[in-house]
C-alpha cells in the first residue's frame with residue numbers, strides 16, 4: 001500500500017513571483033481585465049464599477065510599501081514550503097490543477113482529466129525583448145528549462161481505473177500534441193465573452209509548472225497531473241465534486257500496491273482577480289479544520305473566474321482526509337484601490 005506523506009499548496013499568481021514595485025506595474029492590467037467579478041454578489045463589472053463601490057480602506061493598502069511587506073511574507077512562505085517539501089521528499093506527487101486555455105478548449109473540455117503518459121514536456125514560456133519586466137519575471141516563474149518531467153504512468157492507469165470504478169467518468173490523455181489552441185466562451189456566469197488562443201506548442205500547464213519550478217527544490221519526483229475544469233462554465237467542477245474527487249483519488253492511492261511514498265499538491269487561487277478576503281478566510285478555515293461541510297458548500301456565486309482555482313485546494317483537502325492544513329501564510333494581495341489582486345496563500349498538510 002502506498003504511504004501518503006503530506007499535502008502541499010500555494011497560490012501561483014504573478015504576485016507570488018514579483019517584487020513590490022512590479023505588483024504596481026502588473027496591476028495596470030486590471031484596468032482592462034474582463035474577468036472582474038464583484039464579491040459578494042458575483043456580478044461581472046468593469047474596473048471603474050468596482051472602484052466606485054470599493055471600501056476606501058483598500059486604497060490605504062494599495063502602495064508599494066505594503067506590497068513589499070506582503071512580498072516578504074509570501075516569499076518566506078514559499079521558502080518554508082520548499083524546505084518542508086524537500087524534507088518530506090515524496091517518491092511521487094499527485095497534483096490537482098486547472099487548465100487555463102493551455103491544453104483544453106471548447107472543442108473538447110473535460111471536467112476531470114488524468115495525464116498518464118511516461119513523461120510530460122516542460123516548455124519555458126517564450127520571452128521576447130519587448131516584454132515588460134513584470135511579464136518576463138512572471139513567465140519565468142513557470143520554469144526556465146525545457147525537459148521531460150517523469151510521470152508515474154502505472155499509477156496514472158491505476159487511478160483512472162479506480163476512479164471509473166468509483167463512478168467518476170474521467171477523461172484521460174497519454175501524449176501531447178504538436179500544438180494547442182482554440183476558443184473559450186462565451187458561456188454562462190462571468191464568462192460573457194470569448195477568448196481565442198492561436199495554436200502554439202505547449203508543455204506542462206501553469207498550475208503544475210509553478211510548483212515544480214518554485215518549490216520542488218530542484219528535485220524532479222514523478223508527478224501525476226489531474227486536471228480539473230475549475231474556471232470554465234458550463235461543465236466546471238463544483239466544490240462538492242472537487243472534494244469528492246480528492247477523496248476518491250486518496251482511496252485509489254491507498255489501494256495501490258507499492259511501497260512508494262505519495263504526496264498531494266496543487267497551486268492556484270485563492271480569490272482573484274478581485275480579492276474576496278471573506279471567501280479566502282472561509283476556505284482556509286475549512287481546510288484548517290478539515291471540515292467537509294465548509295469546503296463542499298463554498299458558494300458558487302463567489303467562485304467565478306480564477307477564484308475557482310480555490311477548488312484545486314479543495315481537492316487536496318479531500319485527498320488529505322482528516323489531516324488539518326497548516327496555513328503558512330495568507331496575504332490579501334490588494335494591488336489597486338478597486339480591490340483587484342489575489343488572495344496569496346501557502347499551506348501544508350503533514
Ligand SMILES: [Fe+2]
Nearest residue numbers: 100268306309
Ligand atoms: Fe491560474
